[in-house]
Amino acid sequence: MTHLYGILNVAKGALHTQQKAIDVTAHNIANVNTPGYSRQKVNMVTSHPLSSEPGQLGTGVQAAAIQRMYDSFLGIQINTESQSLGKWEAQKDSLQKVEMILDESSGYGLNGALSEFWNAWHDLVNEPSSQTERAVLLAKSESLANIFNRISADLKQIQRDLDTRISGTVQEINRIADRIAGLNEQIAQVEASGRNANDLRDGRDLLLTELSSMIDINTSEGPDGKMTVLLSGGRPLVQNGTSWDVSIETNASGLQDILWLDGSGGSVNITETISGGALKGWLQVRDGSVPSYLSRLDDMAAGIIQAVNNLHSSGFGLDGSTGNDFFVGTTASDIGIHPNVLGDPRLIAAAGTASGVPGDNSIAIAIAGLQDDLTMDGNTATFGAYYNSIIADLGGAVQEAAANYDHQSAMVEQLTGVRESVSGVSLEEEMVNLIRFQHAYEAAAKLVSTTDELLETVIAMV
Amino acid sequence: MGWEDQMRVSSKQMVDSILTDILRNKEQLNSAQKVVSTQKIVTKPSDDPVAMGNILGYRKILSAIDQYGKNITRGKTHIEITESTLNQIYDFLLEARRLAVDQSSGALEERSTVAEQMKTLYDQILQMANTKLGNSYIFSGHKTDTAAFSRDADYNTTYHGDDGDIRVIAGEKVDIKINITGADALGGAEGVFDVLRSVINGLENPDTAAGTTEIAAQIAPLTDAIDQLEAVRAASASTYTRLESTENQLADFKVKIENMLSGEEDADITKAIIELQGRQTAYETSLAAVSRILQSNLLDFLR
Secondary structure (H helix, E strand, C coil), X not given: CHHHHHHHHHHHHHHHHHHHHHHHHHHHHHCCCCCCCCCEEEXXXXXXXXXXXXXXXXXXXXXXXXXXXXXXXXXXXXXXXXXXXHHHHHHHHHHHHHHHHCCCCCCCCHHHHHHHHHHHHHHHHHCCCCHHHHHHHHHHHHHHHHHHHHHHHHHHHHHHHHHHHHHHHHHHHHHHHHHHHHHHHHHHHHHHCCCCCHHHHHHHHHHHHHHHHHCCEEEEECCCCCEEEEEHHHCEEEECCEECCEEXXXXXXXXXXXXXECCCCCEEECCCCCCCHHHHHHHHHHHHHHHHHHHHHHHHHHHHHHHHHHHXXXXXXXCCCECCXXXXXXXXXXXXXXXXXXXXXXXXXXXXXCCCCCCCCHHHHHHHHHHHCCCECCCCECHHHHHHHHHHHHHHHHHHHHHHHHHHHHHHHHHHHHHHHHHCCCHXXXXXXXXXXXXXXXXXXXXXXXXXXXXXXXXXXX | CHHHHCCCCCHHHHHHXXXXXXXXXXXXXXXXXXXHHHCECCCCHHHCHHHHHHHHHHHHHHHHHHHHHHHHHHHHHHHHHHHHHHHHXXXXXXXXXXXXXXXXXXXXXXXXXXXXHHHHHHHHHHHHHCCEECCEECCCCCCCCCCCEEECCCCCEEECCCCCXXXXXXXXXXXXXXXXXXXXXXXXXXXXXXXXXXXXXXHHCCCHHHHHHHHHHHHHHHHHHHHHHHHHHHHHHHHHHHHHHHHHHHHHHHHHHHHHHHHHHECCHHHHHHHHHHHHHHHHHHHHHHHHHHHCCHHHHCC
């Protein structure tokens, strides 16, 4: 009799277990498209057997655990590569914006404006006493100055745009860190009672990957299931259930520095130590690339201002005056035409001697000749060549960032593919499993009805 | 994990990898399209940084070449006007010498008429010497706003210009003097005007015999003045030739640079179109393959 009821127990266990398996299959199917989801499966083990005649009798099946199919090493690898990917993507996008500012494709960039500026001096050489050529020269000069101003302003705007992104990302990092700390607590609680916190872990892993794309982190999981997240320099971001914050602060150049807050009122400037993630990419462009282009443009503008003014102030205008500057300003952002000259084109000095006015065009010739003088780069490059080298360097930087991005992309893609092959849901597989568990369930149900009939037979015997 | 040794493809992975491939094909199709529509293979520095640097350099050279051409044309125009003016003056001087030669050997009756003729020639030459190109006097050196010569009632002439050079830029660090000053052409120790004045004085001398001697004494100086004029014209002509040959060299050079620019920048259209078609096909093929794959499903077979 006990054996008959034993069979019922076995059937009951089988029904429960197969139903649980179907539950898990349902969960997998439902989450086939969920990002970061790792498929789960029920670990079925035989129940503890009983000693009996003639040998040990099995007591059916039980669900030992719901296992999450996951390769933690892959997870760490993906996060590491995501840091590089985030960095190169951020760098590539930002540098492409810089490239758009220095656009020379239409022929109306600084290169073209510079050529037209020199040509306008040539025209003045040809007609040193004419008002028309002077008016045109002023127009072309203003054009040149405006382009310098615009490029300088646009580059600085890019720096501010990057700051906006940086501050947004810093806030996001704090949010994610908080959530990871919360999940740490929850996972530890659940797993303390011996159950796997599968979905919670999926959630935490997704957050970690997201975090990796923003900033470089080191992660390690403790024996209690809590994940420790460290920033560069070993500073904790998340430990157990606590999260630290990062913050921003305006520095001497008017841009944002990134600080780590130690929680008791102190802070450490970590701007220089960040080495991965989108933050690094943006910082690299904001603090490295853009300032270098800005300073070279400033050098170029300063060179033009100085060279032209030196010659111009030694020359004589149509009104006989001398000592007049043509340009004002010292950098690309403030280069402009001297208001006196703008107000009275006769002040433009084409002549080299007071007595030579108006036909003497020797100063105009000298200024026009500046375009071929090796004035830049330690006297090895002309203005035009110096600018061309800035453009070429920019192009090279964009190319390098794009190539690295492509390479990293492919690597992350491949790693993700491998992870998907371990953790991803295959609908065909789940379909087949569904049929499998359904049949097992039906068979177990048959067990119940069979046992029921057996019991009736026994009862009828009495 | 025994059976996980083969590559297991999850449903999401299938879709993701297909999507990635389609997007990649699309991106390549897009860039091929851009090449065909712009007809350029380099539109931004990152397309080819070295080429971009060269392109900017060539553009600057072409702009400079065009400007040199413009400068040279300006110079040639100046010399052409100078030349035709000096040619006129030359003719006038020949006429003046002919008259002087006639009068130096007698013919007293017409002397007053000839004197008038000589005065007219003098004024005509003076007028020629004050020719303007646009608003500038071409024989005044740097003093282009001042007439080169003026005379008083006694036919004494003063030169108001200076000895300044007017130069045009014909090439890199090459500037060429294109003007002739009135002093060089018509001035000097015994300039044209001084000689003519002496001839006029001689013609108007009531003492006809002394007058004849005066006139005769001016023949040689007059010839010298004509020679001086011719020498200046010859120098001007050789400058003109130099300008023209520079112009031709620049034209040749421009063609070369344009070719080099095109080589760096322009797309080979045939090649670009073939490339475009190839990528179009690749894109469409991947789309067709995807539609096949995405539609089959185990569920279709489990009914």
